[in-house]
Amino acid sequence: MSSQDPKDNKDFKSTNDRLIEHSYDGIQEYDNPMPRWWLLTFAGTIIFSVIYVFNIGPVGNGKGRIADYEDDVKKFAAAHPAPTGEISGDKLLAMVKDKDALHEGEEEFKKYCASCHRMDAGGLIGPNLTDNAWIHGGRITDIYKTVTNGVLEKGMPAWGTMLKPEQVEQVVAYVASLQGSNPANPKAPQGPPVTP
Ligand code: HEC
DSSP: OOSSSSSSSSSSSSSSBBBOOOOTTTTTOBBOOOHHHHHHHHHHHHHHHHHHHHTTTTSSSSSSHHHHHHHHHHHHHHOOOOOOOOOOOOOOOOOOHHHHHHHHHHHHIIIIIHHHOTTSSSOOOSSSSSSSOSOOOOHHHHHHHHHHHBBGGOOOOOOGSSHHHHHHHHHHHHHHHTTTOOOOOOOOOOSOOOOO
């Protein structure tokens, strides 16, 4: 026992506190239990972590985190179906008469398509889109399908996964509006001619 026994301290209250024998640099400690609130909080965090990790209902939905994640992905896929390339031709034909839609479509064409099809769509790497020869069909719904799904093996990207649905519709309407625009030095026709 050091000369500075804590029990000599006039603030010392409890007579139950057990003083641990060791003394480091003259500092001694009591062997007091951790306060109850602290122990309960500690135990609570352990219980919570188990519930959290296994996502046990009713705290989670009981299916586990992975299943939760897969559920979320499924819900998202259901809310955002992948473009199929099917569309009502009437909707597109109406857009061909809509100046605003054509204007948007023209902007998109210049941004995304002109590098392969030329600014005036006369054809470069990709075919001339202004003539009546079509490899993949010349009805406006065919064009929509080609643009949406692309022709990956020939280097035509699938725009359905890159542009918003209305952007695809606008650019298709714009392409359709270019029929017969006869740009100078067009690429030679590719594909069978389609009579409108
Ligand atoms: C990286 C080059 C490239 C870009 C960019 C590109 N295309 Fe194409 N496109 C092609 C090629 C190559 C073909 C020919 C595919 C084939 O031979 O089957 C094609 C074919 C097409 C066809 C079908 C033509 C036919 O005769 O049936 C349409 C329609 C078309 N593209 C529209 C577009 C539109 C609209 C865009 C922009 C959103 C675009 N393309 C961007 C390369 C491109």
